[in-house]
Amino acid sequence: MAIPINIEKLLGGNTVENNRIELKGGWNPDSIYRTICAFANDFEDNGSGYIIVGVDEDNGRPVRPVRGVPIETIDRIEKEMVGFNNLFEPFYMPRVSVEDIDGKKVIVIWALAGDRRPYKIPEHITAKHKTPKYFIRYNSSTIEAKGENEMELIELANRVPFDDRGNLTARISDVSMLLIREFLNQVQSKLLDDIEDAKPHDVLEQMGLLDGPIESERVKNVALMMFSYHPEKFFPGTQIDIVIYPRGKDDDPDNFIEIDPIKGPVNIIIQKALDFLRTMVIQQRVQKVPTQAEAIRTYNYPYQALEEAVTNSMYHRSYQEREPVEISVMPDQIEIISYGGADRSLSLDALRSGNRLHARRYRNRRLGDFLHELGLTEGRGTGLPTIHRELKKNGSPDAYIETDPDRTYFIISIPCHKDFVTDELVVDKSGNVVGKDWVTKLGHNWVSEDDAAKAINAINKQYNTELAASTAASITASKAASTATSIIRLLDALLVNDFSTRQLFLKASIPYNDTSRKKYVNFLVELGLIDWDHSLSKRSPNQTLHLTDLGKAVLQRIKQK
Template identity: 50%
Template sequence: MALPINVLDLINGRAVESERIEYKKGWNPGPIYRSICAFANDFDDIGGGYVIVGIAEENGRPVLPPEGLGEEDLDSIQKEMIQLNNLINPAYHPKISIEEIQGKNILVIWAFGGDNRPYEVPDEIKAKDKKYHYYVRYGSSSIKVSKDQKEELISLSGKTPFDDRANSQVSLDEISLTLVRDYLRKVSSKLLENMDALTKEQLLSQMQLLYGPPERRHPRNVALMMFTENPEKYFPYSRVEIVHFPNGEAADEFMEAPHISGPVDHMINRTLEYLKINVLQQKTVKVKGQAESIRVWNYPYQALEEIIANALYHRDYQTREPVEIRIYQEKIRVINYGGPDRSIKLAEFKKGKVIPRRYRNRRLGDFLKELDLTEGKATGIPTIIKALEENGSPKAVFETDDDRSFFHVAIPIHSKFLTSTKVRISKTKVRKKIILSSEEIKRELGESAFKILLSMRANPKVTAAEIALEIGISSRAVEKNIAKMREKGYLEREGATKKGTWIVFLTWDE
């Protein structure tokens, strides 16, 4: 049966990283099953891999046209695989597809990350005296695990990434075949041709979107993220919120765009479309002593594309916070709750060399890569940096905390779009302090507002974003509370956005 991918893109390494593909000129079950075992163990949570039989390899690249496999060979290989799959411990059954490439038949084996790792396999699967070992991928090779790797692999037992887990509260009836069909059409998968001949359960099983025995089949979370009309129903606040601040971060004037929700790929595309229409601008600049003018963007589209796609790819779908995009006069800030893996140091972001130890959403990434919405492993940050450099833009600023609870990316506007308007700083009017008890403040304004006031009293120069991190609520909630207190005359800010000071007109008992 066909696979839910574009096989030509797979063979040429356009949608899947090269270390996740292994080419075999012919059928040799020993090394092939060691690689299947390694992919199934998915040590780095990158989504398993593919073994392509019938295509030789040279320096990591496929040799075309294919060597191919005969009809009789294909038939005997498939029968043999049924037996060999049971020799993996625990039993593991990869998906397979026979494909015709340049007039030759090849066999594509999809060895997805298994649900019951760790897996072990005999060193030589056809040997009489079978010696079992665990295998993992190291670069583009399948290797026996070391002692430390074995301990770590065993510790991963039962630790399936969230997007690949079954959702036992939801029926597979919730999955939209219209969205599945649209996806298969976009990626030019041959599975689209077989779709009408399959039951819904058969189709979703072939796409590895279901889990459980036949009598209790439930969709995996990634199926709900990609192929339901409203994923927010299952993952609250799985949406994008866009807010414009025309007068700066501390101002109480802001404009909220309608929330963007829906399947993850739709959210990415609709968010980028909104930014294209409402934010992006291009300017032609004359260069002294040069005949040709240059064109620059206030924000390069490619950088925004990478930031938005990765925010929705890597977000923590168990955290009830939206992806926030804040648009100021001088920058765009994207806030993603559920920060980067703890193995990544912030200094690596600044250097542009980020290699995560493990991926949070391994299956979601594969779907987005097939749709050309994200690129290969660890290419996001370098792509952002390169796009900014080529546009002549200032460097992006990356922020996270020690607990990795959030990840901020700020892109400064290109200097050619900065206005030369002067910042007017008005002196705060002299007012008498309003004396209330702490309980009266909490009753009138709420617990969160009181915590905000405590933070401002301790540090009058604190920003709304810093307050949000300090007291553990969203930045939007902080801004709404600040706006309410300013309206009541309890609070003012004096000075510019970044260097201003909060003036609190409330005083209270301790």
Template identity: 45%
Template sequence: MALPVNIENLVNGESVEWERLEFKAGWNPEEIVHTLCAFANDINNWGGGYIIIGVEEQDGRPVLPPVGLQPDQLDAIQKKIVELSHQLQPGYLPVVQPYVLMRKHILVIWVPAGDLRPYSAPSTQGGKAQRHYYIRSGTKSIIAKGPHEQRLLDLTARIPFDDRINHQAAVNDLQLGLIRDYLQEVKSDLFAESDQAPLPVLGQQMQIARGPDEFIRPLNVGLLFFNPEPHTFFGRAWIEVVIHQDDTGRNFTEKTFKGPLHKQLRDCLAYLQAVVVQERTTKVSGQAEALRYVNFPYDAIEEAVANAVYHKSYEEAKPVEIQVFPDSVQILSFPGPVAPVDNAMLQQKRIVARDYRNRRIGDFLKELRLAEGRGTGIPLIRRRMRENGSPEPTFETDPDRTYFLSVLPLHPAWLSGSNQDSNQVGNQVSNQGDSSIGPVTGSNYWELLNRFVHDFTEGGKPLDLTKPDKYRPLVEFLEPDFAAVLRACTSPKSRKVILEDTLKRTNQVKNYNRYMKPLLSAKLLARTVPDRPNSSQQKYFTTDRGHFVLKLLEKTAS
């Protein structure tokens, strides 16, 4: 049976982090058994990983199109994988499935985290092999030594709550309709087989049910996503939203979102977007285009709520609580972050967490594009707030890590209802005597960038690259995705190629508006057929202004 993932997304690292993927151009039993062992040990509770045979690797990334395997190799390799699996101690068996990718045969080995870790594997395939514990380090499998070995031993028989069998439920508590809806949405090949497969078999294939044939039981993650009322198994597993009309605490409205995790998350976000998020347009004196900003950027709210759903404990009967005040949105979940993340680490720009509470919940949310990769959530929230011109968000927990609180402050101009701040910022930039960008906020960034680039490309100002710090605000505000588009379009590219091949996103209007339209408005990107924007021959290229920005990015990054 097929795997419950989209293979193209998997190979391109869109639904699974690169550290959880290993690519092999051909059959190498010694390396593969070490990687089987490392993924099964899952020292960081990331959820195991995937070995993809028939795809060459370069610097941890796939080389496409794949080299592929011969059809007559597939059966022989699958039998050898079973033999290799028996070399692991304790016993372990991965899920193996052949696929055709770009007209080439490949073999995908899904290695979920094992229940009986630590696992050991022979160092070589020779007769004098020693046994070692293997773990993942970046995109490599290495022998666990010293503190890594001790940490692995400490994980013995410890299974994250979301990946445990629920003995109070039956496999029939998993709803086939919800499972099929999920498989269809993520475009898994398993969808076509799911209407014929018995529910216990389908549950085992998706790793949402486990046990001997006569006593198969659902896993907690299966009930959280594929039961219509997961709160009947996990107390208060829902999201509560309270919207305060004033500061008295008496005038408020409440709404509770229940159901499968992804459904309640989407319903909650749609409600917040419709009821809470508002846009304002401000006319700036001496400027043709008005500035647009929102009271609370939706992308920041989306990421903060998704983080809360992802990382809360479903062993505790406490909901995710969202309080919308006149001056902030506050998202509270229980308990706090997993050690070593503490309050001091939460104040840093980037958080390095080595362990995760809900490895399987994260996998499902990422496959549904409802959560970002590891360690990217808080930086993304900060970036979205900054782009909107909002104050810095705050994140906190207590010394015992009993809670996690995210606070998104209101945009400052929203309180006064005036455009005073925008005018002041615009005047500061236009009156500068030097060539630096000056004060920048997310709400005025594109307009200020437009003026700044014009001064140097059409206005004749000299660019002083001996002092790159003067231009560093540009680097901090221009997202890597925008820079990637500019680099890709140094030779003309179609919209489909830009969004799907360069950015690894779907060719949809929302992604065009998000990643390409701002570059067009700033004249960093241009159309090859400008008088017919919807032409089937339309392509996009980086303008001289765009090349100027790329040059600046290169200099300020060095």
């Protein structure tokens, strides 16, 4: 049976960090089994590792096209592995899948962190005299565990991360095969083809989601976090509460608006919370600089910073605590509180530094793997640096982090960009959270009246005309389009649909030629009222123009004059 990850993405390093992947050009059981043992011991709490046989490496990157494994040797290798697995102390069995890459066969060995660690394996399993030893991963290398490392590895036997433990009350029927299918489809796993006729038990076993001996197998907690519709039944408090404080949490704590609690599988909770923040909270300011081709776009909160903060709050929280993650939206900041703080090996100064973190232990290592494969988090130790980087790029103040010595909670405050700070927030009829001085609603973004007024003045100055409501009203009265009327017709047409340049002029009843195209399109694009589809080349036959948020604001302001 296949593994629950896309092999192309695995080779590309898009879903798994490079220190968790070992590339082998050929079948070398001695070194391969030392690495399997190291991944099973999981000294750094990475959750699992992958060995890909049939792929050469060059400076840590796979050589494409791959070398492949001769088809006639695959059956022999799989039989050899059955015998080699019995040499583990205690017994351990990795998952194996034969995959097609570049027209060749490769063998993918998935070594999950073992639940009976530490494991030993002979240093040379093909030798006549075998001496079992402990092996661990150090960065991207496999080394023998000696001295303090060996002692620490032995101590890990009693420290299995919570999400990787078996649940005492859950049954296999509590796990939704539909949610598993959706996940496998999203990550483009070949395992999706194998599960249609497979029993739920076999699917969970192949995905490493069962724990314990056959006679008393238990569903792992991570399976319930990701693939149960109601994980809160097993982990009370598995939800995100979003609360809006119009005048701030400190200044007026009794004045608040609660959004319905967000519940469900962890990844769905994260996505729904992010959808709310993106559509109802994030605002944009567009400023066109005459000397620059690209407009300057500033956000009250950069989405990437919020994405990392929200994802980390659900990834690193303690699911043994019965408290929800709380997101407080205030006039000058968004505050996110999760319970169960960061690892004690990380000092508060390190957390606030903005540098990549190197925690020795992860509370929910398998959950992190699933979220990473879905693209919800970049990778281990990179979340806080991403937040700091995105805030700096946006011109926002840096994030503020707070925790206590016992690490019972973790607070991160994402400050609002100074241009968007307001005395009071309001919620409009559509549920949008806005400052009282932001009044023009534009799709999923907001543009200030000041920006719209400046754009109209620039048009009037450029064309020596006057854009006003009377101009808009005269559109249908005369087919002889003045400059002002032509501009409004163009914007009106794009308000309804995107068009190619030729289609746009036809829709607006304006003669299409080089002169009119340069007169209108070039300037309106430069001003930021309309724009091209940047996912396509400008010369693409499918290229179209669309109305920007600033263009919508200008059109709305004109018609209100």
